[in-house]
Amino acid sequence: MNFADSEIVNSILIEDGMTVAANPESADVILVNTCSIRENAETKVWNRLKELRSIKKSNSELTVGVLGCMAERIKDRIIEEEHLVDIVVGPDAYRDIPRLLAEVDDGRKAVNVLLSLEETYADIAPVRTTGNGVSSFVSIMRGCDNMCSFCVVPFTRGRERSRPMESILKEIQQLSDEGYKEVTLLGQNVNSYKDGENTFTRLMDAASLINPEIRFRFSSPHPKDFPDDLLHLIAERPNLCNYIHIPAQAGSDSMLERMRRPYTREQYLTLTEKMKSIIPGLSLSTDIIAGFCGETEEEHQGTMTLMAEVGYDLAYMFAYSERERTLAYRKFEDDVPEEVKKRRLSEIITQQMNIQKERNLEEIGQRHLVLVEGTSKKSEEQVSGRTDTNKIAVFDRRDFEKGDYVEVEVTDCTSATLIAKPIRKTTITEFYEVAVEA
Numbered sequence: 145m146n147f148a149d150s151e152i153v154n155s156i157l158i159e160d161g162m163t164v165a166a167n168p169e170s171a172d173v174i175l176v177n178t179c180s181i182r183e184n185a186e187t188k189v190w191n192r193l194k195e196l197r198s199i200k201k202s203n204s205e206l207t208v209g210v211l212g213c214m215a216e217r218i219k220d221r222i223i224e225e226e227h228l229v230d231i232v233v234g235p236d237a238y239r240d241i242p243r244l245l246a247e248v249d250d251g252r253k254a255v256n257v258l259l260s261l262e263e264t265y266a267d268i269a270p271v272r273t274t275g276n277g278v279s280s281f282v283s284i285m286r287g288c289d290n291m292c293s294f295c296v297v298p299f300t301r302g303r304e305r306s307r308p309m310e311s312i313l314k315e316i317q318q319l320s321d322e323g324y325k326e327v328t329l330l331g332q333n334v335n336s337y338k339d340g341e342n343t344f345t346r347l348m349d350a351a352s353l354i355n356p357e358i359r360f361r362f363s364s365p366h367p368k369d370f371p372d373d374l375l376h377l378i379a380e381r382p383n384l385c386n387y388i389h390i391p392a393q394a395g396s397d398s399m400l401e402r403m404r405r406p407y408t409r410e411q412y413l414t415l416t417e418k419m420k421s422i423i424p425g426l427s428l429s430t431d432i433i434a435g436f437c438g439e440t441e442e443e444h445q446g447t448m449t450l451m452a453e454v455g456y457d458l459a460y461m462f463a464y465s466e467r468e469r470t471l472a473y474r475k476f477e478d479d480v481p482e483e484v485k486k487r488r489l490s491e492i493i494t495q496q497m498n499i500q501k502e503r504n505l506e507e508i509g510q511r512h513l514v515l516v517e518g519t520s521k522k523s524e525e526q527v528s529g530r531t532d533t534n535k536i537a538v539f540d541r542r543d544f545e546k547g548d549y550v551e552v553e554v555t556d557c558t559s560a561t562l563i564a565k566p567i568r569k570t571t572i573t574e575f576y577e578v579a580v581e582a
């Protein structure tokens with residue numbers, strides 16, 4: 145989400161006549177886009193601000209700004225304690241950055257952290273300077289109304305609002321014209337996307353028809369209201385990826401209730417079973433929190449067994465980090481000792497790595513369609529990309545280029561990567577036609 149937001153900010157600044165600096169030392173303005181989701185995300189930002197202090201010392205003209213969720217949450221502290229920060233801009237105030245920058249010209253500080261009920265930056269065409277030129281994020285909604293008890297997002301990003309469908313489709317058309325091959329639609333709960341009569345399924349339907357050679361993913365849907373018609377659409381459309389990220393957070397009813405996640409373990413398992421039965425070859429990923437308030441050993445085991453039962457291909461696993469203003473902060477106690485949280489998280493991660501290794505071993509001999517994203521981290525001789533099912537695959541470079549779709553056969557694996565041999569360069573349409581005939 146922050147990558148997508150930074151690209152919106154790029155666009156606003158470039159429109160205002162600014163250009164991207166080659167490095168921090170030569171910049172007149174440095175903006176740090178921030179995240180408040182967990183304590184360590186904020187720690188990273190404080191560290192970055194400290195690094196910037198030395199650049200500011202040698203360049204007194206430099207303006208430093210803090211953007212995004214942290215700006216909203218701790219604006220006073222940022223300005224008063226970290227004298228190096230000149231402007232503070234919340235996630236709904238990016239259009240105001242040029243005015244705020246003008247205001248600090250005479251050494252004053254400028255702040256706008258107002259949240260909005262309407263702002264979706266719908267008319268702003270993001271300027272993409274950070275991506276790989278192949279995959280891109282498109283934000284379809286902002287804010288969140290779900291109020292999960294552990295989560296700060298509703299407080300930092302405000303009320304949920306959907307971006308008009310027409311502006312989303314226009315942005316995707318533009319990405320298609322620029323040669324992008326993969327789009328991930330973003331929102332805190334994409335299922336609740338609504339633009340008049342247009343639901344999330346309708347949006348996916350219309351988006352996927354723009355260019356059959358662009359593959360689509362989305363993040364994140366909520367288990368409480370995942371639409372059946374979307375599952376059928378994914379099963380039918382070759383360019384809707386057979387991959388769903390479906391955050392569970394926990395595996396016991398008592399914990400889900402404390403987290404204010406409105407589904408039971410049984411309902412979640414029924415949903416993932418249905419997903420697997422409608423979409424052949426589906427891969428699933430999830431988000432998990434270890435050590436939330438009052439977590440018992442039994443509840444922890446509930447999370448472990450849920451994860452084993454679903455058999456996720458990928459999981460994002462976190463130790464609970466208490467956030468001010470949330471319901472959990474106000475009502476519950478962050479009472480699971482740090483070492484217990486760590487131990488439980490590490491059990492969760494170890495189990496997940498084993499599951500992933502097993503699942504990846506089952507892939508040996510299978511064919512996949514991989515979109516090449518660039519050179520492999522480990523070797524110049526190899527390229528890396530992702531399968532439709534969102535697994536990283538590496539294989540010999542030959543004459544493949546970034547943005548090529550390559551049919552590969554998996555020959556080996558680790559828990560995180562498929563090692564493959566390339567068969568041929570192809571297209572989505574061609575690859576799946578052959579698969580259907582076979």
Ligand code: SAH
Nearest residue numbers: 294295332364391431432462463464465467
């Ligand atoms: N809207 C998405 C989640 C966005 S936040 C959803 O509901 O699925 C991404 C993930 O961060 C969450 O799924 C959760 O697992 C994790 N997270 C959120 N708040 C957290 C906290 N206080 N401590 C630890 N992890 C947290």
Ligand code: SF4
Nearest residue numbers: 288290291292295297
């Ligand atoms: Fe946070 Fe829950 Fe909203 Fe996700 S759905 S952003 S976890 S409040």
